[in-house]
Amino acid sequence: MFSGYKYKIGMAWLIAIFVLPLPFLYTFSQGLPALYASQTSAFMYGVVAYVWMLFAIYIGTKPKWIDRLIGLPMAYMIHGILSLLAILLAFFHKEGSPSSGLIQLTGDYAFNLFLGLALYSLIFMAGWLTSRVRFLEAIKQTLEKIFKHELSVWIHRLNIIATLLVFIHVQLIDYVRENIAFMILFYAASLFVAISYAWNKLSDNAQGSQAQLVSNQEIAPNIRELVIQLPRKSGFKLKPGDYVFISFPQFQGMGEPHPFSLVNAPSGDGLLKLAIRGDGDFTRGLKDIPTKTEVVVDGGFGVYQSIIDDNQVKQLLIIGGGIGIVPLLSIIEGNPSIDTQLFYTVTKGTPFIYRDNITDWQKRPNFQAFCQEGRFKDEEILEALPKDLSQFLVLLGGPASMGRHWTKVLEKAGIAPSRIYYEEFSW
Ligand SMILES: Cc1cc2nc3c(=O)[nH]c(=O)nc-3n(C[C@H](O)[C@H](O)[C@H](O)COP(=O)(O)OP(=O)(O)OC[C@H]3O[C@@H](n4cnc5c(N)ncnc54)[C@H](O)[C@@H]3O)c2cc1C
Structure with missing residues (x-):
């Protein structure tokens, strides 16, 4: 029947909210000394918050399999909502389980950083929210003249530092460190997300493949058409209605990948046609990119x-x-x-x-x-x-x-x- 896409979204929420934290909660509760029984819920909130934060970071690496399942716009909505819920749980964790010394310091710094970044991101990085709440959209449009999207992306990345602080915070707690089953899960999940993140940011092909810009012309006022030739063996799996991320790392201010949809239905010739409206620095900067320039392309994404x-x-x-x-x-x-x-x-x-x-x-x-x-x-x-x-x-x-x-x-x-x-x- 026709329920496939909505069903997948429901499953994604279910897995993210309930299934992923379960093994962590189980192993944590099994190893928790009886002495701390009165603070069990507060500890659990902290565990769930960490798992959700890790998953939110993983979504931020734009995994193609998640995109093909539910689409990146929906995935980013899950990323945003899970992060906010994680901060709420972190607050209950902090209030319900007082600590001291380095444990308190790392926990407090992480929480304050998460909170500050969440407030910032709610305006600058949450299109799924600002497109629904008019006054947030208005604030964003006014402030974006100073806080450009590329700057916001960098500020948003400070969440990684906050997560690292939590990673340290957990290891400073004796009875958690001694809980071997929990620590195995904790290290495995943290390592998996760290590798995915590093791969996404640092590996040569992470931002996509080198392709060539073969045509760049204005087809209507403020709208440019870009035609891109993919390399012969690019391995791209493109479908009609897909979008790709493009960037021009050798041009200043054009190095951050931006998403644009295909105008043409992909065929075997590896030619991608994009039509782009000049909305901001990147899209308006395209007029200065000459043809025969190398362009980095990543794709395809989309579920149409x-x-x-x-x-x-x-x-x-x-x-x-x-x-x-x-x-x-x-x-x-x-x-x-x-x-x-x-x-x-x-x-x-x-x-x-x-x-x-x-x-x-x-x-x-x-x-x-x-x-x-x-x-x-x-x-x-x-x-x-x-x-x-x-x-x-x-x-x-x-x-x-x-x-x-x-x-x-x-x-x-x-x-x-x-x-x-x-x-x-x-x-
Ligand atoms: C799935 C998808 C498909 C798209 N297809 C097209 C298309 O075919 N043609 C077209 O003209 N536009 C398309 N866009 C919109 C386009 O990506 C943005 O207009 C462009 O990235 C704006 O960048 P800028 O620096 O010029 O403007 P800015 O002023 O920096 O940004 C304007 C707004 O665009 C969004 N944005 C900026 N950078 C990014 C980014 N790296 N990733 C995601 N969003 C960003 C932000 O909400 C920002 O507030 C698409 C967007 C998405 C999400």
Whole structure:
């Protein structure tokens, strides 16, 4: 049935919240001296907080298998919420289990650092939150003139120092150190995450493969098209609707990988076409990158095509707004046999991109497109819904307000949430 994606998300939450901490809690409680029985809960909070923090760091390494399962935007939401819950538990741990000396010092420094960074990250690094809370979005937009995204990424990395302090804190406690079963788990998990993190940051291929920028042109005001040639044996597994991370380490300020969706459906030629709106330093800096430059590419990421494949979709309703149309164009190109209706909207005065492609696809007997400046009325979209919804899927791409509006309208009209997929351009 059609429950695959939502089911996977539910399982991911369940595993992260309950299953991962279980072996740690079990081994810890088995080795806890009776003397400390009254503080058991407070200790347990600390154990769970550490496990969640490790998992949040692991998600931060963007594991491809997690992306293909639930998508990175959802994974980053889990990363953010788990980290916040971990800090809450760390607070209860701190309050319920007083300590002294170095144990207290490392614990307190770690907690204060986590707390400060969490408050910072809630504004600058939590797109899943700021896109939902207007006043946080407004604060972020004002302050981002000083605290650029790249600076925020570095500040966010101080969480690693805080986690290291907790790592030391645990080893300073005699009766925990003597609990061999727990310590084996503790070292194994910490080491696994440390290696994953170091691999992600330091290994030659961690940020991706060296590819070549073969074309870089403005295709509409403030929108550039980049065409990238992947190396012959890149080993990339790209699907329609995917996104890749790109960076130009040899250019100042362009070394941090940024995500962009594919315009084209990947074929065997290794050519990737991206359409990028100039929103900030990196995206505006692209105009100064000459062709034939080396570009580091990592991918593919994304779940659009997996959702289509897993559920043998026969009818697609696609609603795209502004630059959010990009991955949906790739989906349309790569799925010619699926009956598709496209509703493509742009704000007044801004251009439609790749209109020629859309005109071409209209020659297909099973493709219809409606392009409009300004919003579509609810009835216009609702009238397009098929009667038989058994192999039907709605794909949304665009600003958060648009995604949420159509999700609400369509769910109200009786479309099951599992038949609507919206991938945000922020996390
Ligand atoms: C899955 C996905 C697919 C995307 N596809 C496209 C696309 O096809 N075309 C397009 O124009 N834009 C796309 N974006 C948005 C694009 O990644 C951001 O606009 C770009 O990274 C902004 O960087 P900047 O330095 O120019 O702007 P900044 O001013 O630094 O950032 C603007 C906002 O973009 C976000 N952002 C910045 N850097 C990153 C980063 N390294 N990783 C994640 N988010 C970041 C932050 O929320 C930030 O507040 C996509 C985003 C995601 C998450």
